[in-house]
Amino acid sequence: MSASVLYMSMSLDGYIAGPNDAPENPGGDGFMRLHEWYGFGAGGPNASDLTSDEKSGFDQHFLDEVNATGAVVAGRRTVEQVDHWGGDHHGVPIFVPSHRPPGPSVANYPLVTYVMDGIESAMVQAKAAAGDRNVLVHGAFTAQSALAAGVLDELQIHQIPVLLGAGRRLFEALPSRIELEVVRVIDTPEATHIRYRVRH
């Protein structure tokens, strides 16, 4: 069954972007530190519980998973920073929840749909478009909206062994407690990859 999934690299102190995040400094200072793990696929002293396939390919595995999604729900801030990926996110439909109409470039992007009536509606449309495939959720604000609205199904957290000390957090105030289920943990020196399922 189709699930909506957030993939996010996060420091132990909860930051997904460093300080001074701005269009000319995307992700802020130290952002790349959170993404170094990608490409470190050979395993290491802490990776002894992985099979050799996982050791050699789990970063590829995450990339394959992202590429296999059937639709994208992405926040306006995220999509505007990258001009909607030029209208093409691996060829799948992109839904942008926003209370304001889209900018002019979107007229050229037939796969991009702005959804004016909320995150729930955006997710319903994205799941319909995705069919049996998953919906990829992009952006911290959108992820939090989806969590609060009960329409985020899974979180794939790449937890990085670093304390950034400042920046933008993935989880700011949520309206209520949300229970999760640990689906899978992959233990490597560069990141602890934890997959959670949201208990709706």
Next chain:
Amino acid sequence: MSASVLYMSMSLDGYIAGPNDAPENPGGDGFMRLHEWYGFGAGGPNASDLTSDEKSGFDQHFLDEVNATGAVVAGRRTVEQVDHWGGDHHGVPIFVPSHRPPGPSVANYPLVTYVMDGIESAMVQAKAAAGDRNVLVHGAFTAQSALAAGVLDELQIHQIPVLLGAGRRLFEALPSRIELEVVRVIDTPEATHIRYRVRH
């Protein structure tokens, strides 16, 4: 060699205490949710990489580790909430970094020492008292001070699969980025136990 170690149960969104933390509601609303894992020692579907000894005893293991420490460094807020454990924290010396002199009850507690000249000094004294054993660090504020001062050596995080949404965070602003090393991950349904070493 002696190491200073913080043990902390933390929600995925970084909270170690719920909202409305107060003397008559210690740890705040939902605090016990973060400590339910303790006692769930039988393992489960995600615990397949544990040996049977670990499955039956890893909560006991953490308790034994805490009990084997040779000294304690604890924040004033923490110790005053529990009146310095009546002066006896498993029989080991207790060091309290504080800029103010101790309250009157401390005169009855020969194992409790208030350290007025900073967290570094408190840690030096605690390590000297602990000998080859570890120093247990108590309290979020004290842990952050020790991190910022470069005198916290290890963090044992019990990461709980829940989003509390509000409360008190373990990691607030730190003066600079701090690199960690993943020492060990124990994967159970109730908590992901991650041991980090601070790269000084």
